[in-house]
Amino acid sequence: MTVKPSQNRRISTRLLQLKTAPTTPTTSSPWNTRLRELANQSLFTEALSVYREMLSFGASPNAFTFPFALKSCAALSLPFVGSQLHCHVIRSGCDPEPFVLTSLISMYCKCALIDSARKVFDENTQSMKLSVCYNALLSGYVLNLRYCDAFLLFGKMRELGVEINAVTMLGLIPACAGPGYFWLGTFMHCCCVKSGLVVDLSVANCLVTMYMKCGSVDYGRRLFNEIPEKGLITWNAMISGYAQNGLATHVLALYREMKTCGVLPDAVTFVGILSSVAHLGARSVGCEVEQQIAANGFGRNPFLSNALINMYARCGNLKKARAIFDCMPVKSVVSWTAIIGGYGMHGQGEVAVQLFDEMIRSGVRPDSTAFVSVLSACSHAGLSDKGSNYFAALEKKYGLQPGPEHYSCMVDLLGRAGQLNEAWELIKSMRVKPDGAVWGALLGACKIHKNVELAEIAFEKVIDLEPTNIGYYVLLSNLYSEAKNLEGVSRVRVMMRERNLKKDPGCSYVELNGRVHLFLAGDRSHHQTVEIYKMLDELENLFEELGGSNRIDREKRSEEKHSTGMAMHSEKLAIAFGLLNTSPGTEIVVIKNLRICGDCHLFMKMVSKIVDRQFVIRDATRFHHFKNGFCSCKDYW
Template identity: 70%
Template structure:
């Protein structure tokens, strides 16, 4: 009889007199009806039935899914009172719940209080996942080394916890070591581990490594295709996205909304209107037409491809419009020189109670710049931080320098750059220098060179107009 079978029979022997409660709890939790599961647990207590080691994992899982740490702590008390704390399934659920509720120190305490934890892979895996969620890379590595030192079995779930924080910038070296470990022990054949490694590479910008791994994976599910397609999209490789999407279709793999969002983004980038239309037909055929993320991507695609009428039709037909929807249509009108319409839409969004984010302000500032609405743009820039608490980024400053530069307000543009808390990059000074060239302001550009340009001109000499060119 295996250890797992013995454990099952032991738990069965402690079943309550009302096993139907456990069945109902399990069904609710497995169907992601977590609120219902907790309600059932309360009804169970009120009925006089007593929870056992089969009851708690489903109730605790529901607390974790709903991020209810206080309720989770109350359940922890019930566990202690019922004498179920040493049951591996219960203990693992508690560690996982505390980790998902960002109470990682509580998770560690539960782990440390039971000596059996250091013999069980499931307990280590739960704690590893908790550390990974908090991006505590050092703790993840130390815990993994402890597992290895004690001879605790390593499995695919262990590696998922170890790979996850390796996608954080600066941790690629560690991730490659983990990949090597997976290959050595044959864990890279686990599709979940392979997908996680693939995501790590594309997030780190190592597209070639990601594609090599993708090609070597014996079984490619939809998650695998999505990881590679969206990896290409996020790294600006739009042509690769469309090529891979065609390959995916030829293999008979059906896309989901996540796939199509990445494809539409690439269509927008390339101006591939015909492919975008094919994707729209695919949406209709698959029943994805009401998906708000796809509709936002469609608006952006049609707008960037110059079909503002179609983009507006989709926008107007959306029953609920998020700030992303508004930003897409505002940006579309702005990039095609219809700044007045873009501004009207932005103001309408504000009146409708939609709070603008940084991307929305980039779109409207760019629209103002291209339409010559200088004062309107200055007003928007002013309310960003004052009214909405949004600190302007380099992209916002770049829009403003372009806005003021086009209007010939060069001194204001220079003062704006010099008022930045962070050091302005070459792109900002380049925008100002370009405006100086257009308006033939030799004195201002000469002064700018003395202050900033000398430090970066060596790398970008060709970008700076000479005095003779002025």
């Protein structure tokens, strides 16, 4: 705004200044200071109102104003305000200023207007020499997933001899951070070593992250070990990298190491740790993290709240998960997804569905993952109509592409409801290649509804995709034995032997008086075995008297006793044991692998109708360390 304010306006401005804030200046520098402070504190909305206020008071923005105003626009993703600012920049004549130029490019990139950014870059001859402008545009290309353009620009920089510095690398390396980009990543690593830029801690951190995102955990760790003076971000990069790769035990070990090195964790560290705590059930660490969060005042961090919701939901404490969720001032899709998934995991599909609808009403747009959590909740709770509607809305209403993960939920949903042919037709209609989970869901449904022919088709496909997943062999073998097809049973056995696959029996745990008791499927070694099986018999009789729908189960169980391929479900043993050893009105904590067995919820629902106990389920999908039947109750949930 170089237009000189009229005399009248100047007078009125003066008056206003006297009335409201006696210190309100018409020179730009105090405004700039205020604007910079706000922008640096990430108070972008406030920063932009200061900019507007500044204009209304007749102060002229200059090269020290625009970078911060543009940064705020970029952060809030306001392309319209951004291009207005661009006009102001041109009018003020400070567009060739490097500060302003890079801010403009960066703003357009962050608002996804990459072509406008390129235009700014190309129109200024000045920018062709400046490394900073190249860096801004290059990181913008990567941000907008245009990796080819980014590498072309990188090539041009090398060709023209433009300075390549640490920031150039920081922009480019994330383009190699994905499965399949590993070799490109190692090339970038080599470039950094040759140019000596690896000594820059930021660059090294970035490379560690890149390797972890490629799934090359060993390379990441090796580089991590080579960094002489690790910073907090270095530790965080490694910890979250392990967490992303599902290496929960490594996460906890590294956290311990970090503490012995005297590095203080921050909110980001805790996010990585919490997801591992949730998967492992490492209670002592969970409690410690909880205290640390309270002590450090990280309570308001939305990422941390999401991680806490997930942890409590997985560990069976839905009440606490819900309390955190309800307290969040701004709930993102991730927060909703976490709580919906939590209810879904515990068989409370109705609540999950209500929450999903509430999310949409509150104006949060569901993403692909949110649909996965609501669809899986529907399939666990048998809400087939609801699920089908959501599946249709996914594409029609929200323009999302259904992936194999959505199809596997739908196949599970239809399959459980007995619509096996519909499920098969759905698979055939898929535009993306079905993965193991899709065929596995069909196989699981065939097992429930005893359809041997279709099961054989599904089995062939799933084994082709996941040849070492024992669960599928067991499913088919059990189906064969139910159908009294002994030849089939032995055929599957031979396949397993040939592929050197050892069958791990399914297992469940019950927590009782601070001790965790492990039950294997078909286990008869427990000292209360006789009582447990008696209790299960009694329960069956009660079910029959009440509804009589469990006859099939009874038949199945009589076979279980004799056939070698079948075994009494571990969670039934665990539940019976819990009933035997608790008094009415208490809570029984059942820890089991939620991924494999969905019938568990049904059984628990029926049991809780006739006995005065509350069941809490904890997900043990990743309880690897329990495999040998050992666990220490002090350290684990």
